[in-house]
Amino acid sequence: MCGIVGIVGKEPVNQIIYDGLTVLQHRGQDAAGIVTIDEGKFRLRKANGLVRDVFQERHMQRLQGNMGIGHVRYPTAGSSSSAEAQPFYVNSPFGISLAHNGNLTNATELRAHLFKEARRHINTTSDSELLLNILAHELCESKLMELTADNMFSAVKRLHQNVRGAYAVVAVIIGHGMLAFRDPNGIRPLVLGERETDKGVEYMVASESVALDIDGFKLVRDVAPGEAVYITEAGELFTQQCFPNPKCVPCIFEYVYFARPDSKLNDISVYASRVKMGTYLGRKIKKEWSELDIDVVIPIPETSCDIALQIAHELDLPYRQGFVKNRYVGRTFIMPGQAQRKKSVRRKLNAIGEEFKGKNVLLVDDSIVRGTTSEQIIEMARDAGAKKVFFASAAPEIRFPNVYGIDMPSPNELIAYGREVDEVAALIGADELIYQSLEDLESAVKEQNPGIESFETSVFDGDYVTKDIDQAYLESLESTRKDNAKGKLSEPLENGLEMHNEEN
Numbered sequence: 042m043c044g045i046v047g048i049v050g051k052e053p054v055n056q057i058i059y060d061g062l063t064v065l066q067h068r069g070q071d072a073a074g075i076v077t078i079d080e081g082k083f084r085l086r087k088a089n090g091l092v093r094d095v096f097q098e099r100h101m102q103r104l105q106g107n108m109g110i111g112h113v114r115y116p117t118a119g120s121s122s123s124a125e126a127q128p129f130y131v132n133s134p135f136g137i138s139l140a141h142n143g144n145l146t147n148a149t150e151l152r153a154h155l156f157k158e159a160r161r162h163i164n165t166t167s168d169s170e171l172l173l174n175i176l177a178h179e180l181c182e183s184k185l186m187e188l189t190a191d192n193m194f195s196a197v198k199r200l201h202q203n204v205r206g207a208y209a210v211v212a213v214i215i216g217h218g219m220l221a222f223r224d225p226n227g228i229r230p231l232v233l234g235e236r237e238t239d240k241g242v243e244y245m246v247a248s249e250s251v252a253l254d255i256d257g258f259k260l261v262r263d264v265a266p267g268e269a270v271y272i273t274e275a276g277e278l279f280t281q282q283c284f285p286n287p288k289c290v291p292c293i294f295e296y297v298y299f300a301r302p303d304s305k306l307n308d309i310s311v312y313a314s315r316v317k318m319g320t321y322l323g324r325k326i327k328k329e330w331s332e333l334d335i336d337v338v339i340p341i342p343e344t345s346c347d348i349a350l351q352i353a354h355e356l357d358l359p360y361r362q363g364f365v366k367n368r369y370v371g372r373t374f375i376m377p378g379q380a381q382r383k384k385s386v387r388r389k390l391n392a393i394g395e396e397f398k399g400k401n402v403l404l405v406d407d408s409i410v411r412g413t414t415s416e417q418i419i420e421m422a423r424d425a426g427a428k429k430v431f432f433a434s435a436a437p438e439i440r441f442p443n444v445y446g447i448d449m450p451s452p453n454e455l456i457a458y459g460r461e462v463d464e465v466a467a468l469i470g471a472d473e474l475i476y477q478s479l480e481d482l483e484s485a486v487k488e489q490n491p492g493i494e495s496f497e498t499s500v501f502d503g504d505y506v507t508k509d510i511d512q513a514y515l516e517s518l519e520s521t522r523k524d525n526a527k528g529k530l531s532e533p534l535e536n537g538l539e540m541h542n543e544e545n
């Protein structure tokens with residue numbers, strides 16, 4: 042999913058970006074990077090690893106300057122090599138560095154176009170490097186050394202005409218300012234914040250509002266789908282809608298799983314939407330499972346906790362934290378490779394025997410994707426002495442690949458693909474299994490902001506909002522990105538490919 046931040050400040054921004062990235066860590070655990078601008082030069086540090094491991098004190102000291110951007114990566118295109126960690130950099134027509142959350146769906150065409158027409162070399166298999174070069178190419182068109190906000194917005198307009206897919210982007214341009222924009226469907230989130238200081242207003246953009254909170258910035262609003270925001274080095278803010286007919290179709294999976302509950306995205310509290318998911322699922326359980334004798338409701342930490350608590354409330358049953366999560370193990374679903382994901386579940390979660398012994402338990406999770414978590418958790422519940430294990434998922438059956446920045450490239454890896462509910466229940470070992478309906482899930486999120494007409498729900502219904510996804514695309518995605526696909530996982534090189542990087 043990736044997390045991005047960008048700041049135009051009045052004082053050094055290195056620590057603010059670092060703090061912002063640490064609270065966006067749940068969006069990407071594979072690599073992290075920060076770029077700042079110091080006396081007309083980029084300062085860059087990026088590598089594979091968690092934020093706390095990538096940035097040592099010596100790196101932070103070098104990341105000087107009052108403007109900069111940062112990224113945490115969850116790869117969904119190209120490889121996991123450190124060479125594809127972000128931000129990326131180009132040196133013409135200006136020094137530009139860019140960080141991207143999302144995934145482009147016409148990367149093959151863009152690559153050919155950049156090579157043949159724009160005469161630009163792309164050094165990695167990352168779609169984000171493509172996006173940076175498209176932006177640079179469009180900025181070339183203005184043919185002016187004077188880069189005004191209008192030139193900037195014209196470049197974004199042309200970019201929107203050529204690029205397909207999901208992209209929330211932040212970029213810094215040396216000697217000019219910071220540019221941020223969102224794709225015309227607003228699939229990935231991006232918020233704008235500000236902070237008053239003695240020296241003037243500082244601006245920050247981030248994937249989630251929690252990054253603003255942590256750094257003492259006030260949420261101003263979401264960057265609108267198709268809109269671009271430009272803040273000059275001096276701190277002047279310009280905004281413009283850069284697409285003729287934008288739509289707001291945010292990814293619903295942000296609310297189910299990706300975002301932190303204390304974030305607000307598209308004017309929707311993630312927490313409130315999860316509580317509502319619990320209300321709807323609780324009602325469905327009451328209606329359809331009235332004869333089941335459930336003793337206790339138990340969440341599968343961490344994301345499902347708010348949902349499970351509300352289900353317990355609806356059912357008037359006790360809620361118990363029957364699993365303890367090891368706080369030093371990251372999120373399982375966004376780990377690369379099934380072997381690593383499988384191993385992590387057991388390392389991450391452990392059952393408290395008393396909560397299971399002789400009881401009929403209702404386990405609640407936000408979603409079942411590959412079934413890695415549910416299968417092992419049910420086994421753990423039985424080993425701990427549960428009599429019956431019922432399972433509820435706050436998201437509907439996931440049956441279609443994701444093409445917009447979630448690494449679900451292959452339908453064959455999805456446990457509900459080609460299977461009915463009872464078949465999935467048998468596979469994960471549940472006595473009964475219930476899924477939220479898509480209608481209820483959409484209502485749960487939409488109720489927080491009725492202004493949003495629809496959500497990006499392709500993993501549930503196969504309806505891709507960009508309308509450019511055909512069978513051939515899905516087949517090629519599957520062959521290049523399924524687990525163990527050649528080229529997907531590259532071992533980080535000892536020295537990395539860190540052409541513009543600070544030394545270790």
Ligand SMILES: O=P(O)(O)OC[C@H]1O[C@H](OP(=O)(O)OP(=O)(O)O)[C@H](O)[C@@H]1O
Pocket residue numbers: 298341342343344345371372373374375406407408409410411412413414415
């Ligand atoms: O069916 P699966 O393929 O296992 O994927 C779904 C599971 O993965 C996620 O948990 P994760 O451990 O990533 O993060 P969390 O601690 O935030 O719940 C999600 O919350 C589900 O528990």
Ligand SMILES: NC(=O)CC[C@H](N)C(=O)O
Pocket residue numbers: 042043114115116117118119125141142143144145167168169446447
């Ligand atoms: N999940 C994301 O947002 C990934 C961004 C980009 N497609 C990459 O793979 O680096």
Ligand SMILES: [Mg+2]
Pocket residue numbers: 341342343344345406407414
């Ligand atoms: Mg989970």
